[in-house]
Amino acid sequence: MSSATTTEASHSPVEGGHGHGHGQHAPFLAHHFDTPAHQFDSAKLGMWIFIATEILMFGGLFVAYGLFRGQETEMFHQAHERLDKIMGAVNTVVLLFSSLTAALAVRQSQVGDRKGTTRWLIVTLLCACIFLVVKFFEYQHKFHDGLLPGHYFTAHLAEHAHNGHVLPYRAHMFFALYFMMTGLHGVHVLIGMGVLSWALKRNLDGKISSRYFTPIEIGALYWHLVDLVWIYLFPLLYLVG
Amino acid sequence: MSTASSDHTSDHAHAPQTEGHHEEGEVHVHVNSPLFMIAIFAALIVLTVVTVAVSYVDLGSANTFVAILVATMKASLVATFFMHLKGDKAIHSIIFIGAFVFLIIFVGLSNDDLATRGAVDVDNGAHRLERTGVVAPGGLQIPAAPAAPAGATTPAAGAAAPAEHH
8 A cells, every 4th residue: 555546446345436535434444444354454463463472471471380390390290289170171161162152153243143143252251250250269279278379378387287288398389370370361361251241242232244243353362362371271280290 | 234044054154244245355254164163162172081081191201291282282273263263364373373483482492591500611610500409609609607698598598488397
């Protein structure tokens, strides 16, 4: 798009050659994009760059995990047995299913099925709620056992000794990583729920069609990222070999 | 496109998508059939069962390798099909994989740093720090008196705290 002339020309197929007026604009097409495809591609490109930065943000924690585990292999193995494999597995299935329903929501929006989009978005949000409820019970148990990070770690003190478990030396490192990694992930679940709720509202307002489903697509991409992170968190934290 | 019939059988769902869709400048996407997406979900569940099952078998250090491998297979399925990287613009895949490339550099250099600390300066009298208990000169100054600040002598001072129950 070097000159203004080309820009005007490429407007025409969508706007009926109306130039720069608002009259023939598709209602969803922002002024600074030539075509719906241009707008869609720009949104997706931006989202993928954002996803890359998210992977690198979690990457810092994964690197810390990898290095500490390399040095404290036995401790990681013993400490991880305090986590509930069943709850972790249930949450894995819940998140995988929510990824499917998010993808189905996108699919229904692509074919213009507004009711179907609404239905799958609501199912996705319900899965997110189930995930957080399970996470709540897990956290509650860890709080009770004094496994919190930093100087809040009290599991080694006498008041927790009665339960018979002896924690390995430096076990607080494992639980600090556990809370940081699942905590950051949990924040992403909450944000994802916000994004999907916004997408749901846009859909209910009638702003989504088979020509314009970017909010559903972008919201689902974020949700899949949340799923992707958990796919790695589950075996690394709950299934230490 | 207000209320398209909620058809869940694959091929007819393409109809509202493809009609009047090939106009210049409109959004072009490939629409997957719901059955195909459910199949991907089933594969993800199977892989989850595999990774949980393998965790009960002692394969030594191979356990971690298998866990990471299975997780990567699952992540690939999600990225390829649910996130539509297949059939999408190549730049999206390049950005996504690029993030992992930089992550590998991050892991590699951090690991290299940790694994070789104290050993790089052997000719000048530095000694390997890890496991031997020998302090590497140059990195750490050995305090003359035991009353020196704790942080300078034992890097693991904070980490040693929970050892009290031993």
